Amino acid sequence: MENSDHGVSPCGPNDLQYVEQYDGSLGVTKDFVKAHMNRVAQIRWNNNLSDKYTNPGNVSGKASCSGTLISENLFLTAGHCFDSKDDNDEGKIIPRINGTNTPIPPAEIATNMHVTFNYQYDELGTLRRGKSFNILELIEYREGGLDFAIVKLEGTPSDIAGYAQIAKSDAKRGDMLCIIGHPEGLPKRIEAGPATISNGSIIAYDDIDTYGGSSGAGILLSPNGPIVGVHTTAACHTEKGFNYGIGISSLIRESPSLQRMVGLEISGPPSIMEKQNGEVEVAAPLSKGGIVYSWGRPDEFPKHFWDKTHIIDEKLGPFEDVKLVNGKYENIEYTQVIARNRDRLVHFWRGKDQHNTYKWSPPTIIATDVSGTPTIVSKQNGEVEVAAPLSKGGIVYSWGRPDEFPKHFWDKTHIIGEELGPFEDVKLVNGKYENIEYTQVIVRNGDHLVHFWRGKDQHNTYKWSPPRFFY
Numbered sequence: 001m002e003n004s005d006h007g008v009s010p011c012g013p014n015d016l017q018y019v020e021q022y023d024g025s026l027g028v029t030k031d032f033v034k035a036h037m038n039r040v041a042q043i044r045w046n047n048n049l050s051d052k053y054t055n056p057g058n059v060s061g062k063a064s065c066s067g068t069l070i071s072e073n074l075f076l077t078a079g080h081c082f083d084s085k086d087d088n089d090e091g092k093i094i095p096r097i098n099g100t101n102t103p104i105p106p107a108e109i110a111t112n113m114h115v116t117f118n119y120q121y122d123e124l125g126t127l128r129r130g131k132s133f134n135i136l137e138l139i140e141y142r143e144g145g146l147d148f149a150i151v152k153l154e155g156t157p158s159d160i161a162g163y164a165q166i167a168k169s170d171a172k173r174g175d176m177l178c179i180i181g182h183p184e185g186l187p188k189r190i191e192a193g194p195a196t197i198s199n200g201s202i203i204a205y206d207d208i209d210t211y212g213g214s215s216g217a218g219i220l221l222s223p224n225g226p227i228v229g230v231h232t233t234a235a236c237h238t239e240k241g242f243n244y245g246i247g248i249s250s251l252i253r254e255s256p257s258l259q260r261m262v263g264l265e266i267s268g269p270p271s272i273m274e275k276q277n278g279e280v281e282v283a284a285p286l287s288k289g290g291i292v293y294s295w296g297r298p299d300e301f302p303k304h305f306w307d308k309t310h311i312i313d314e315k316l317g318p319f320e321d322v323k324l325v326n327g328k329y330e331n332i333e334y335t336q337v338i339a340r341n342r343d344r345l346v347h348f349w350r351g352k353d354q355h356n357t358y359k360w361s362p363p364t365i366i367a368t369d370v371s372g373t374p375t376i377v378s379k380q381n382g383e384v385e386v387a388a389p390l391s392k393g394g395i396v397y398s399w400g401r402p403d404e405f406p407k408h409f410w411d412k413t414h415i416i417g418e419e420l421g422p423f424e425d426v427k428l429v430n431g432k433y434e435n436i437e438y439t440q441v442i443v444r445n446g447d448h449l450v451h452f453w454r455g456k457d458q459h460n461t462y463k464w465s466p467p468r469f470f471y
Contacts, residue, residue, distance in 0.1 A: 011193075011205075011206050011207050011208060011209050011236040011242070011243060012207065012209075012236075014209050015191065015209065016183060016189040016190070016191050016209050017189060017190055017191075018120065018121045018187060018188065018189055018190075019033055019037040019120055019180060019188045019189065019190050020037075020120060020121060020122050020123050021121065021123060021125070022190050026178075026190065026191060026192040026193070027176050027178075027192040027193060027194070027222070028176060028178045028190075028192045028222045028223075029223075032178065032222060032223065032225065033178070033180070033190050035225060036164065036178070036180065036220055036225045037120070037180050037188060037190070038117065038118065038160070038161045038162055039068050039069045039161050039162055039163055039164045039218075040066060040067070040068055040069075040180045040181060040188060040217065040218065041066070041067060041068075041069065041075070041115045041116055041117040041118075041119070041157075041161070042063055042064075042065075042066060042115065042116050042119050042130075042182040042185070042188075042213075043063070043064045043065045043066070043067060043077060043081055043113055043114075043115055043135075043216065044061070044062065044063050044064060044113060044114060044115075044116060044132075044185075045059045045060055045061060045062050045063075045064060045112060045113055046060070046061070046112050046113060046114055046134075047060050047061035048060070049095050049112060052095070052112075053095040053096065053098060053104075054096075054098050054099070055095065055096040055098075055101070056095045057086075057092070057093035057094045057095045057096070058091075058092065058093045059092050059093065059094055059095075062092070062185070063182065063185030063213055064081050064113065064213070065077050065078055065081035065182075065213065065214075065215045065216040066180075066181030066182045066213060066214055066215065066216045066217040066231075067081075067115065067216040067217065067218070068164050068217065068218035068227060069117075069153075069157055069158060069161050069162070069163040069164065070150075070163055070164055070166060070227070070257075070258075070261065071158070071163055071257075071261070072156045072157075072158040072163065073133075073152055073153045073154070073155065073156055073157060073158070074139065074150055074151070074152060074153075074257060075115055075135075075150065075151050075152075075153055075157075076148065076149075076150055076216075076218060076227070076230060077148070077149050077150075077151070077215075077216030077217075077230070078147055078148060078149065078215040078216035078230060078231070078232045079141055079142040079146070079147045079148050079149045080147055080215065080232070081149060081215060081216055082106040082107075082109045082110050082138060082141060082149055083106065083109075084103045084104065084105050084106050084109065085103060086103070090212065094109065095112070106138060106141050107137075107138045107141075109138075110135045110137070110138035110149075110151050111134075111135055111136065111137070111138075113135050114132045114133060114134045114135060115132065115133050115135060115151075115153055115157070116130040116131065116132045116133075117130060117131050117132075117133075117157060117160060117161050118130045118131055118160070118161075119182065119187055119188060120187045120188035121187050127187060131157075131160055133153040133154050133155055133157045134153070134154045135151045135152070135153060135154075136151075136152045136153065136154050137151065137152040138151055139151060139152050139257060140255055140256070140257060143254040143255055143308070144250075144253070144254035144357070144359075145357060146246055146250060146251065146254055147230075147232045147233075147246060148230050148232075148246055148251055148254075148255070149216075150255065150257050150258075164218060164220070164225065164226070164227050165224075165225070165226045165227070166226060166227050166248065166252075166258055166261050166262050167221060167226035167227060167228045167248050168248075168252075168262050168288065169248070169249065169288075170198050170199075170200050170203065170228060170229075170247045170248055170249050171195045171198045171203060171219075171221050171228040171229070171247075171248075172195065172198055173194075173195055173196065173197065173198055174194050174195060175194065175195045175198070175221060175222070175228075176192060176193070176194055176195075176221075176222040176223075177192060177193060177194065177195050177203075177205055177208065177219055177220065177221060177222070177228070178190065178191070178192040178219075178220040178221075178222055178225075179191050179192070179208055179210065179214065179217050179218075179219055179220070179231055180217060180218075180220070181210075181213065181214045181216075181217030181231070182213045182214070182217075183209070183210060183211035183212070183213050183214045184211045184212055184213050185212075185213045186213070191208045191209050191210070192208065192222070193205050193206070193207030193208040194207065196242055197242070197244070198228075198247060199247065200247045200249040200250050200315065201246070201247060201250055202244045202245065202246065202247060203219055203228060203229040203244060203245050203246070203247045203248075204242040204243065204244035205242060205243055205244070206236060206241055206242040206243070208243060209236075209243075210231060210234045210243050211234070214231055214234070215231060215232060215233075216230060216231065216232075217230070217231045218230060218231075219231055219245050227248060228247065228248045229245040229246055229247050229248050229251070230245050230246050230251065231243070231244075231245040232244070232245045232246060233245065249314065252311065253290075253310070253311040253314065254310075256308040256309055259309055259311075264286055264292050264309065264311075265286060265287040265288065266284045266285070266286065266287070266292070267284075267285050267286060267287035267318065268284060268285040268319075268320055268321070268322065269284070269322075270282050270283065270284035270322075271283050271284070271322050271323050271324040271337075272324070273324040273325075273326055273335075275326070277298065278296075278298030278301075279295060279296060279297065279298060280295065280296035281293070281294075281295040281296075281324055281335055282294055282295070282296075282324075283312075283322050283324050283337055284322060285318060285319040285320060285322050285339070286311070286314065286318075286319075287318065288314065288318075289314040289315070289316065289317045289318050289319075290311045290312055290313055290314030290315075290316070290319070291311070291312040291313070291319050291322055291337060291339060291348075292309050292310070292311055292312075293309065293310045293311075293312055293337070293350075293360075294306050294307055294308070294309045294310065295307050295335075310360065312337065312348055312360045313348070313360070313362075313363055316341050316346070316363060317341065317342070318341075318342075319339045319340065319341050319346075320339070320340045320341075320373075321339060321340040321372075321373045321374055322337060322338075322339040323337065323338045323339065323374060323376050324336070324337055325337070325338055325376055325378050325384055326378055327349065327378065327382050327384055327400065327402065327405070328380075328381070328382035328402060329382055329402050329405040329406075334349050334350060334351055334405070334406075335349070335350045336348065336349045336350070336384065337349075338366070338374055338376055338384075338386055340370055340373070340374060340388070341363075343368055343369050343370050343371065343391065344365050344366075344367070344368050344370065345365070345366040345367040345368075345370045345374055345386065345388055345396070346363045346364065346365060346366065347363070347364040347365075347366050347400075347409075347410065348360050348361050348362075348363060348364075349361045349406055351406075361406065364409070364410065366386060366398055366410055366413070367388065367390075367396040367398065367413050369390050369391050369392055369396075370388045370389070370390060370391070370396065371388075371389050371390060371391035371422070372388060372389040372423075372424060372425075372426065373388065373426070374386050374387065374388040374426075375387050375388070375426050375427050375428045375441075376428065377428045377429075377430050377439070379430065381402065382400075382402030382405070383399060383400060383401070383402060384399065384400035385397070385398075385399040385400075385428055385430075385439055386398055386399070386400075386428075387416075387426050387428050387441055388426060389422065389423040389424060389426050389443075390415070390418070390422075390423075391422070392418070393418045393419075393420065393421045393422050393423075394415045394416055394417050394418025394419075394420070394423070395415070395416040395417060395418075395423055395426055395441060395443060395452075396413050396414070396415060396416075397413065397414045397415075397416055397439075397441070397454075397464075398410050398411055398412070398413045398414070399411050399439075414464065416441065416452050416464050417443075417445075417450070417452060417464075417467050420445050420450070420467060421445070421446075422445075423443045423444065423445050423450075424443070424444045424445075425443060425444040426441060426443045427441065427442045427443065428440070428441055429441070429442060431453070438453050438454060438455055439453070439454040440452065440453040440454070441453075445467075448469050448471065449469070449470060449471040450467045450468065450469055450470075451467070451468045451469075451470055452464050452465055452466075452467060452468075453465045
């Protein structure tokens with residue numbers, strides 16, 4: 001049931017080997033395979049589908065995918081193993097909801113399957129008697145649109161298999177990878193080869209053979225064996241010329257389970273935003289890079305109050321001075337984040353994509369050469385104003401125009417008071433005089449407090465006032 005492979009994708013000569021008969025010739029050692037093979041298992045349909053469904057399809061008892069145990073009872077695999085659709089290429093038909101011609105949903109597919117460990121030949125070629133565990137629940141499925149899933153197994157299969165560790169960062173190009181799985185539903189086999197692409201989104205390899213049934217296998221990094229991805233797609237036989245999976249950083253970004261396993265280390269103060277409907281949003285910088293975000297759902301308070309966490313753009317590295325902002329465009333509220341990334345002031349916003357799934361936007365650089373904490377004012381009409389001190393001296397200011405959200409949201413930047421040198425403790429203030437709003441900045445310049453304000457000159461053009469020292 002491998003994605004887009006029609007069952008076969010050899011990368012050159014087929015050099016798959018059975019795990020306990022492995023000769024150490026593929027790029028990882030015999031000891032490596034021995035240390036990690038027990039955590040890998042096969043997903044197979046239960047053989048009682050005809051007892052439950054009037055139209056059980058033709059998959060009863062058939063092998064589906066591979067996967068890896070990652071805790072006492074959590075099992076990581078590919079999301080398409082539980083997709084609610086037939087596999088026309090292989091002629092597989094899944095059960096229908098009784099009384100309909102509608103395929104059963106992913107969560108129900110999962111609980112009609114089991115996972116078998118130690119389905120493998122021993123050193124003499126005798127098939128071992130495997131140990132099976134029923135799938136109790138589909139915990140995570142295609143989160144963030146990624147082709148992965150995590151299921152909960154009955155009991156504690158780790159007692160017989162142990163469990164794999166999750167890498168905190170992606171493999172690098174040229175690193176030696178290993179995939180242990182059940183190609184074509186056969187007893188467990190091993191293949192290995194170098195990573196040819198590894199960019200977080202995908203991890204690719206053109207010398208690791210995979211076949212139908214390999215999907216979901218963990219991609220292991222030699223020499224220590226942490227999981228650096230999940231194999232999903234066979235494409236050596238296509239114009240791509242390589243097989244590939246999803247890199248671990250992308251999986252961690254979308255999976256709350258993996259986030260808990262690797263641990264998210266907060267490196268700075270959180271920003272918190274409360275809404276009138278009881279929602280609470282929080283964001284904070286992470287020590288490894290990126291920003292962690294979550295929101296509280298008042299309709300599920302208190303047990304399931306917090307939604308899953310999201311990691312925003314860890315590729316940009318560490319952030320400081322993270323600020324949540326509530327913006328509005330055409331009466332739709334958008335959560336926004338403004339943060340300092342080294343000397344850059346960066347803006348993100350959260351909205352729905354074409355699949356009606358919430359996503360964080362790519363970064364927009366508001367300003368560079370920033371040296372301190374930004375100050376932000378959000379107005380009821382959706383306007384957002386931001387100011388921050390510059391390392392070369394002066395203050396940078398810009399404002400977001402809701403009528404041009406999101407493409408041309410940010411107006412050009414303005415530099416205020418650079419002739420006075422460096423500033424600290426910049427604060428934006430929204431003032432009003434004769435029902436006209438004026439943006440103001442109060443800032444510390446050495447041992448003085450300085451005031452600027454922004455208004456229109458005789459040419460009806462917005463200008464910043466000269467500085468006024470008032471303390």
